[in-house]
Amino acid sequence: MANFYTDTAELKFHLTHPLMQKIVALKERNFTEHERFDYAPVDFEDAMDSYDKVLEIVGDISANTVAPNAESVDAEGPQLIDGHVQYAAGTQKNLDAIIKAGLMGITLPRKYDGLNFPIVPYIMAADMVSRADAGFVNIWGLQDCAETIHEFADEEQQQRYLPRIAAGETAAMDLTEPDAGSDLQAVQLKATLVDGKWILNGVKRFITNGDGNISLVLARSEEGTADGRGLSMFIYDRNSNAVTVRRIEHKLGIIGSPTCELVFKNAPAELVGQRKFGLIKYVMALMNGARLGIAAQSVGIADAAWREAVSYAKERVQFGSSISKFPAVYEMISRMKAKVDAIRTLLYETARFVDVYKAYEHISKERSLLPEEKTEMKAYQKLADIFTPLSKGLSSEICNQVAYDALQIHGGSGFMKDYPIERIYRDARITSIYEGTTQLQVVAAVRGVTTGGYLAQIKAYAETEVKPELLGYRGYISEMAFEYEEAVKAVLEVGNNEYTDFHARRLVEMAGNIIMSHLLVLDTNRDHQYWKSLDIFLKLARAENRGKMEFISITNPADLGKYKMD
Amino acid sequence: MYKIIVLAKQVPDTRNVGKDAMKADGTVNRAALPAIFNPEDLNALELALEIKDQYPGTQITLLTMGPVRAAEILREGMYRGADAGVLLTDKAFAGSDTLATSYALSCAIRKIGDADLIFAGRQAIDGDTAQVGPQVADKLGIPQITYAEEIVALKDRVIQVKRRLERGVEVVESALPVLITAHSTAPDCRPRNAKRLMRFKRATTLSEQHSAADDYLATHTAHPGLNITEWCAKDVNSDLVQLGLGGSPTKVRQVENIVFQAKESKVLSTADADIEWLMQELISQHTIG
Numbered sequence: 001m002a003n004f005y006t007d008t009a010e011l012k013f014h015l016t017h018p019l020m021q022k023i024v025a026l027k028e029r030n031f032t033e034h035e036r037f038d039y040a041p042v043d044f045e046d047a048m049d050s051y052d053k054v055l056e057i058v059g060d061i062s063a064n065t066v067a068p069n070a071e072s073v074d075a076e077g078p079q080l081i082d083g084h085v086q087y088a089a090g091t092q093k094n095l096d097a098i099i100k101a102g103l104m105g106i107t108l109p110r111k112y113d114g115l116n117f118p119i120v121p122y123i124m125a126a127d128m129v130s131r132a133d134a135g136f137v138n139i140w141g142l143q144d145c146a147e148t149i150h151e152f153a154d155e156e157q158q159q160r161y162l163p164r165i166a167a168g169e170t171a172a173m174d175l176t177e178p179d180a181g182s183d184l185q186a187v188q189l190k191a192t193l194v195d196g197k198w199i200l201n202g203v204k205r206f207i208t209n210g211d212g213n214i215s216l217v218l219a220r221s222e223e224g225t226a227d228g229r230g231l232s233m234f235i236y237d238r239n240s241n242a243v244t245v246r247r248i249e250h251k252l253g254i255i256g257s258p259t260c261e262l263v264f265k266n267a268p269a270e271l272v273g274q275r276k277f278g279l280i281k282y283v284m285a286l287m288n289g290a291r292l293g294i295a296a297q298s299v300g301i302a303d304a305a306w307r308e309a310v311s312y313a314k315e316r317v318q319f320g321s322s323i324s325k326f327p328a329v330y331e332m333i334s335r336m337k338a339k340v341d342a343i344r345t346l347l348y349e350t351a352r353f354v355d356v357y358k359a360y361e362h363i364s365k366e367r368s369l370l371p372e373e374k375t376e377m378k379a380y381q382k383l384a385d386i387f388t389p390l391s392k393g394l395s396s397e398i399c400n401q402v403a404y405d406a407l408q409i410h411g412g413s414g415f416m417k418d419y420p421i422e423r424i425y426r427d428a429r430i431t432s433i434y435e436g437t438t439q440l441q442v443v444a445a446v447r448g449v450t451t452g453g454y455l456a457q458i459k460a461y462a463e464t465e466v467k468p469e470l471l472g473y474r475g476y477i478s479e480m481a482f483e484y485e486e487a488v489k490a491v492l493e494v495g496n497n498e499y500t501d502f503h504a505r506r507l508v509e510m511a512g513n514i515i516m517s518h519l520l521v522l523d524t525n526r527d528h529q530y531w532k533s534l535d536i537f538l539k540l541a542r543a544e545n546r547g548k549m550e551f552i553s554i555t556n557p558a559d560l561g562k563y564k565m566d
Numbered sequence: 567m568y569k570i571i572v573l574a575k576q577v578p579d580t581r582n583v584g585k586d587a588m589k590a591d592g593t594v595n596r597a598a599l600p601a602i603f604n605p606e607d608l609n610a611l612e613l614a615l616e617i618k619d620q621y622p623g624t625q626i627t628l629l630t631m632g633p634v635r636a637a638e639i640l641r642e643g644m645y646r647g648a649d650a651g652v653l654l655t656d657k658a659f660a661g662s663d664t665l666a667t668s669y670a671l672s673c674a675i676r677k678i679g680d681a682d683l684i685f686a687g688r689q690a691i692d693g694d695t696a697q698v699g700p701q702v703a704d705k706l707g708i709p710q711i712t713y714a715e716e717i718v719a720l721k722d723r724v725i726q727v728k729r730r731l732e733r734g735v736e737v738v739e740s741a742l743p744v745l746i747t748a749h750s751t752a753p754d755c756r757p758r759n760a761k762r763l764m765r766f767k768r769a770t771t772l773s774e775q776h777s778a779a780d781d782y783l784a785t786h787t788a789h790p791g792l793n794i795t796e797w798c799a800k801d802v803n804s805d806l807v808q809l810g811l812g813g814s815p816t817k818v819r820q821v822e823n824i825v826f827q828a829k830e831s832k833v834l835s836t837a838d839a840d841i842e843w844l845m846q847e848l849i850s851q852h853t854i855g
Contacts, residue, residue: 039762050764097756097757115760
């Protein structure tokens with residue numbers, strides 16, 4: 001039987017990373033729950049065995065239910081019926097399978113009926129489901145909202161809403177509006193307090209799974225304000241029946257995922273956490289989780305695209321030979337594989353950082369942290385903060401490159417609707433746009449450049465011990481790090497913010513290339529089979545970074561005028 | 567609330583047969599094929615689970631006969647929703663044909679007792695006989711419904727079942743108790759459930775506990791639900807004469823390896839005349855129709 005977990009050795013490889021020992025011990029509070037819950041692990045090995053076996057279920061459903069339904073879901077799409085969304089038949093079947101398998105509250109604590117898994121195995125599930133159908137992963141992945149409720153809602157709200165999500169009810173995050181896309185400070189949806197109860201009025205637009213059972217809504221609770229400090233976060237329950245779907249968007253890709261325009265008419269809602277913290281605190285947390293999800297989606301799509309390219313290139317015969325024998329083709333395919341391995345290792349590194357920091361954060365609500373625990377939490381939080389936008393930004397862009405090349409390998413056939421690559425190519429396109437465009441990821445990530453966060457981590461990687469045969473690669477990477485340092489210095493010493501913004505993406509990508517190269521060295525150190533990807537990716541990364549460095553060295557602030565629009 | 571027994575068999579996965587699937591002596595090389603839950607037995611389990619969805623107090627026991635490792639499919643069934651598993655294992659069962667198998671299973675079913683419904687797959691992919699289910703019903707003296715595709719209704723101890731036949735479907739009705747064999751067109755079995763898997767992954771039979779390296783005693787004393795019942799021939803009060811090779815009148819005289827070889831081929835165009843010729847050919851050879 002096909003299985004997307006067992007056919008991808010990379011997943012188990014990343015699952016068994018040495019840091020998991022710490023992550024699992026933190027997440028399981030030193031394995032104390034098995035007395036209360038008969039499905040809780042008794043020790044580290046037991047927990048890892050459970051992750052492994054549950055991921056095998058996800059791999060089974062992905063390969064044998066979700067993937068076979070992807071084509072019909074793409075053709076059929078969701079429908080708008082009486083102001084509500086009806087999923088495509090295949091989407092509903094996927095969802096039923098996921099619910100019966102109990103895969104909706106993966107990271108939630110057991111007391112709310114969750115599986116209490118760390119983020120790493122959850123992201124692995126997202127990786128596989130995305131490879132099967134990138135549109136479906138949105139509906140399934142919105143269980144992220146539960147994490148936000150868990151973090152910020154009060155205990156009574158958690159008890160009411162979280163078990164519902166764990167049991168299979170779907171969620172939505174209602175943030176954007178017609179005039180508030182990237183700029184969420186402009187949100188207008190009105191929240192009014194009437195007799196001690198909140199009601200919502202207004203319009204939300206581009207809401208993924210907008211007709212979900214439980215929605216987190218960003219709304220303006222402070223009349224007369226115009227910025228982010230007037231916004232609060234609310235829970236809207238679809239059982240109240242006060243929101244209608246006015247329209248489902250017609251999209252280029254991820255067609256199975258309903259993107260809705262919503263009309264709120266006196267919709268009853270509950271405040272989450274504190275007033276005025278909606279955007280500045282809660283949405284930021286929600287978005288960070290969602291961004292990691294999109295990074296996983298990007299990796300899963302890129303993996304699917306690469307596989308399609310391989311199978312087509314092997315079977316397609318031209319000029320009397322399989323096209324996979326031609327340098328122009330095999331070079332593209334191995335470059336794609338190297339890129340997939342690179343963004344995947346960055347994804348799981350980021351997930352591990354988030355895991356350690358989130359686990360400490362939850363523990364800090366149960367007891368006060370020891371000073372060394374606090375220090376460690378802050379260190380991992382800093383890493384998570386600069387790695388999340390890096391991972392989302394780079395993996396979504398690379399996913400698009402891989403999908404582009406994979407379609408190219410199919411030639412004219414790839415342009416027709418005869419092969420899955422046509423759908424995969426369309427699905428890939430959104431990844432670098434939603435949950436913050438690449439340009440906005442760069443705005444978040446550039447802090448890692450200017451504060452020296454990336455450089456510090458690059459140096460930390462360089463100091464770890466590896467096998468002697470990998471030291472040559474380390475040499476090249478330290479050369480890249482030197483070039484990066486010089487490039488950063490050249491940009492920053494100008495002291496002009498606009499000029500820094502102008503080069504920000506170049507600098508972030510340079511840092512990303514170095515980090516991914518380092519991670520591939522560490523992967524190869526653990527498993528020699530990553531050697532090829534390391535070698536191929538490093539060559540690409542070195543050449544790319546040289547080009548960016550060159551571009552920076554031949555520009556100066558006076559050039560900005562030529563680029564500016566009239 | 568019903569008491570259901572589902573009969574299941576662990577079989578070699580004959581759907582993905584490789585070169586080394588058969589041994590030189592013509593018997594199946596079980597080592598070369600992965601052992602799986604017989605596919606139509608999974609359809610049978612799903613029909614039982616659908617009844618449990620409708621009547622939540624329903625108790626589903628999975629029963630299998632086989633070597634010690636057949637407990638694997640009992641665990642798998644428990645991950646998917648079965649409440650308990652019974653493994654029937656004994657050297658005395660070795661070499662059983664369908665008659666001896668159905669005898670042993672019927673003894674075990676009597677021992678479990680009071681079953682309202684017994685489900686089984688229509689047939690197993692290793693033998694393809696479709697005899698065990700009907701023979702069990704006969705030995706228990708209860709009615710049987712074969713080729714079931716859907717439970718249409720179950721109420722007041724009367725069940726309506728849709729049967730998939732060669733040229734259509736029919737709906738039949740029976741009083742309980744009844745034995746039902748499931749066709750592959752019945753719904754696919756639901757996936758394994760994550761929590762159930764984590765709960766039951768340590769469920770083992772006595773034989774498995776004895777051969778395990780670590781100390782299972784503590785776990786199994788603390789969680790009696792993790793014990794999978796294991797019965798031998800004596801436990802189910804069976805007559806040894808009717809079991810195993812001795813109780814099996816079926817004798818395999820010879821096994822032939824058949825290799826399909828196309829002797830000739832004909833290239834057809836998409837012209838109407840060629841398609842017409844092909845249709846007539848297919849009909850006259852009874853390939854279709």
